Amino acid sequence: MHSQDYDRLYLSPPHLGRHELNYLHKAIEDNWVAPVGPNLDGFERDVCEFTGVAHAVALTSGTAAIHLGLRLLGVGPGDEVLCPSFTFVATANPITYLGATPVFIDSEAQTWNMCPERLREALEDLRRQNRRPRALILVHLYGMPCRLREILAVATEFEVPVLEDAAEALGSTYEGRPLGSFGAVGVFSFNGNKILTTSGGGMLVTNNAAWAKKALSWATQARDAAPHYQHSELGYNYRLSNLLAGIGRGQMGLLADRVKKRREIYAWYQNKLRDLPGLSFGPAEPAGGRSNRWLSCLLLDPAQTSVTPDQLRLHLETHNVESRPLWKPLHLQPLFAGLPLYGGAVCTDLFTRGLCLPSGSAMTDTDLRRVAAAVRALFPA
Incomplete structure (x- = not known):
């Protein structure tokens, strides 16, 4: 392909x-x-x-x-x-x-x-x-x-x-x-x-x-x-x-419909890909919180899979599917080097393990299946 x-x-x-x-x-x-x-x-x-x-x-x-x-x-x-x-x-x-x-x-x-x-x-x-x-x-x-x-x-x-x-x-x-x-x-x-x-x-x-x-x-x-x-x-x-x-x-x-669709996309990905070893979805809603799920994000656990976010991103590109790393923490940006920081390990870990999948509210079932099939293709059967 x-x-x-x-x-x-x-x-x-x-x-x-x-x-x-x-x-x-x-x-x-x-x-x-x-x-x-x-x-x-x-x-x-x-x-x-x-x-x-x-x-x-x-x-x-x-x-x-x-x-x-x-x-x-x-x-x-x-x-x-x-x-x-x-x-x-x-x-x-x-x-x-x-x-x-x-x-x-x-x-x-x-x-x-x-x-x-x-x-x-x-x-x-x-x-x-x-x-x-x-x-x-x-x-x-x-x-x-x-x-x-x-x-x-x-x-x-x-x-x-x-x-x-x-x-x-x-x-x-x-x-x-x-x-x-x-x-x-x-x-x-x-x-x-x-x-x-x-x-x-x-x-x-x-x-x-x-x-x-x-x-x-x-x-x-x-x-x-x-x-x-x-x-x-x-x-x-x-x-x-x-x-x-x-x-x-x-x-x-259109906002209510757009939020509904984005939440459905997140739930669909979570349901169809949750069985893959080392792959999980996030972030999780806090008590009382309801997210619009603007982007559907996954995490890869290096203790359970050898697949890295960048390998997955490049693999998806071969299927003409855009994905993107999670935000690179600002304390790691050259622009802000040396500025005060409290903590840093959590967001650094998220950046190294995360990827955003296509989440547009106009996505069809065919589009979603295409993304899921491409993701699955990189994992052991």
């Missing part, structure tokens, strides 16, 4: 419905092609209604939302911000935009998210040194809720405000409440590979009306109230366009 025998199966491609074009056509007909417009307002309302958060600001990316969120929390030069090591680089990059330093925290093995025990260890150690982090970034990796009750209790005890990076977790819940609604600021991403997409885009949500107003000002070049262009603060060109917001409006109506 050669890769060209089949169309490529991508990891998590965009999946559009029928309604996105209605919003786009309406925007073009009404000449609302400029950055602001009804779709932008409507998309923000849709996200507020879904999450239960009072205010939303639609932006060009989740990274932009983290940047503005950290600035709202007062992060600046010389500050320290607690951050999971096991995440995409976009979580930590905005810390450095502001001249602050990330302090990396290891994962725990259940949810793969920030470990509450390592978090407490870090905060106690920093307190002994009379250092108090300016903020804490929580990440719900692969759509999996972190152990929110425990982590928020620690953050509250040490009086550290929380920015909730739910970029991968739209549609996931914790104790029945949507992720993104737990932090002082919440962040979503609508990048092309996310569970819902605007092709590129993000959203900042908060219950603080003054913060939402300030974020909107910063996102539109921080223009003062004057008839001419006057600027007293540093601003950015971070506002989402009205056209892309129209795609978002069409996508929001």
Whole structure:
């Protein structure tokens, strides 16, 4: 079998419905092609209604939302911000935009998210040194809720405000409440590979009306109230366009179906491949947590199988199937070499043993069987 025998199966491609074009056509007909417009307002309302958060600001990316969120929390030069090591680089990059330093925290093995025990260890150690982090970034990796009750209790005890990076977790819940609604600021991403997409885009949500107003000002070049262009603060060109917001409006109506499908894909893989020696699936949902299962991830145990994640990835490529290693921990990235770290063994182990399988919500049974057959082919009969 050669890769060209089949169309490529991508990891998590965009999946559009029928309604996105209605919003786009309406925007073009009404000449609302400029950055602001009804779709932008409507998309923000849709996200507020879904999450239960009072205010939303639609932006060009989740990274932009983290940047503005950290600035709202007062992060600046010389500050320290607690951050999971096991995440995409976009979580930590905005810390450095502001001249602050990330302090990396290891994962725990259940949810793969920030470990509450390592978090407490870090905060106690920093307190002994009379250092108090300016903020804490929580990440719900692969759509999996972190152990929110425990982590928020620690953050509250040490009086550290929380920015909730739910970029991968739209549609996931914790104790029945949507992720993104737990932090002082919440962040979503609508990048092309996310569970819902605007092709590129993000959203900042908060219950603080003054913060939402300030974020909107910063996102539109921080223009003062004057008839001419006057600027007293540093601003950015971070506002989402009205056209892309129209795609978002069409996508929001599909969210429940997309979450259902992704969860079904994860369960299907787990059911069909769980008998393979040394292969398991994760992460696992915490008590009260429900994941959108944005990506289906597997782990390989070297004590039970000689198959490595990279061997499996390259093997899947021969079947024209895209897969991807788990996120490389940030403390192992050259960009962040030598920065403070608490723990590190858990997320390092996950990275060395893990792989993400195709998880797009448009996958058919035939697609899933193709992936499963390709995986099985690498294991002893």
